[in-house]
Amino acid sequence: MSSKQAVWAVVPAAGIGSRMQADIPKQYLEINNKPVLQLTLERLASHPAIDGIVIALAENDTWWSDLSLTLPCELLTATGGKDRSDSVTNALKVLRQRLADDPWVLVHDAARPCLRHEDIDRMLATLSQDPVGGILGIPVSDTVKRVDADNVIKETVCRQGLWRAATPQMFRLAMLSRALESASDQSFAVTDEASAVELAGYQPRMVEGHSDNLKITLPQDLALAALYLRQQAGEN
Numbered sequence: 001m002s003s004k005q006a007v008w009a010v011v012p013a014a015g016i017g018s019r020m021q022a023d024i025p026k027q028y029l030e031i032n033n034k035p036v037l038q039l040t041l042e043r044l045a046s047h048p049a050i051d052g053i054v055i056a057l058a059e060n061d062t063w064w065s066d067l068s069l070t071l072p073c074e075l076l077t078a079t080g081g082k083d084r085s086d087s088v089t090n091a092l093k094v095l096r097q098r099l100a101d102d103p104w105v106l107v108h109d110a111a112r113p114c115l116r117h118e119d120i121d122r123m124l125a126t127l128s129q130d131p132v133g134g135i136l137g138i139p140v141s142d143t144v145k146r147v148d149a150d151n152v153i154k155e156t157v158c159r160q161g162l163w164r165a166a167t168p169q170m171f172r173l174a175m176l177s178r179a180l181e182s183a184s185d186q187s188f189a190v191t192d193e194a195s196a197v198e199l200a201g202y203q204p205r206m207v208e209g210h211s212d213n214l215k216i217t218l219p220q221d222l223a224l225a226a227l228y229l230r231q232q233a234g235e236n
């Protein structure tokens with residue numbers, strides 16, 4: 001990637017973490033005395049390619065102002081929306097007001113603090129000349145079943161070519177903004193950026209990442225994330 005090409009991160013951090021069943025939004029739960037959100041922002045901001053971060057915060061977020069954050073890159077805030085896609089859309093609007101050019105944007109969940117720099121490196125190396133962009137993912141390694149409402153197995157799904165989508169998801173600012181707007185105009189609910197880009201008729205590329213880039217979603221995920229972070233610290 002040429003040195004002058006800007007790369008910004010967008011961090012949707014406006015969720016309530018209902019599946020976590022905690023008293024506070026999961027992005028403010030702590031691992032080793034540091035909020036998950038701070039760990040994620042520090043992980044992104046410490047990568048040399050990241051020029052800035054736009055974070056989407058819930059309108060009623062009362063925890064953000066208590067964070068003592070010192071990041072080595074520019075940090076902008078946006079107001080989160082009803083769904084994750086709304087939060088990302090709002091963050092992209094803030095970025096379009098800030099920048100005149102059309103940078104690569106890496107959208108990364110606040111709830112994924114274990115992202116490895118080597119996975120960002122691989123994503124940038126693989127996609128920086130790609131006409132569309134792409135996402136980090138992990139190939140499915142278990143047998144996959146589809147079940148009914150009573151958890152009765154209805155079918156075994158062929159896992160050939162099945163991957164779990166993760167983040168970052170890397171697309172150009174203008175194209176991603178248009179794709180998300182178009183999905184919203186069609187009332188097409190998307191749970192990741194690639195879905196909107198696919199709906200717009202593009203074919204994003206999958207880049208294999210590490211399976212420890214977990215999204216903290218359920219109560220047991222916090223201890224697992226702590227374990228992964230300890231393991232990663234031991235590797236460096």
Ligand SMILES: Nc1ccn([C@@H]2O[C@H](COP(=O)(O)OP(=O)(O)OP(=O)(O)O)[C@@H](O)[C@H]2O)c(=O)n1
Nearest residue numbers: 012013014015016017018019082083087110111
């Ligand atoms: N309206 C929303 C919903 C989610 N997110 C963010 O999107 C990321 C991934 O979403 P998810 O894991 O589903 O978080 P929550 O929506 O908070 O969790 P839950 O679905 O359990 O309520 C999280 O960092 C979350 O903060 C967001 O910015 N705006």
Ligand SMILES: C[C@](O)(CO)[C@H](O)COP(=O)(O)O
Nearest residue numbers: 084109165166167191192215
């Ligand atoms: C974007 C994502 O993390 C890719 O797996 C996932 O779609 C987020 O889904 P959630 O329901 O908002 O956690």
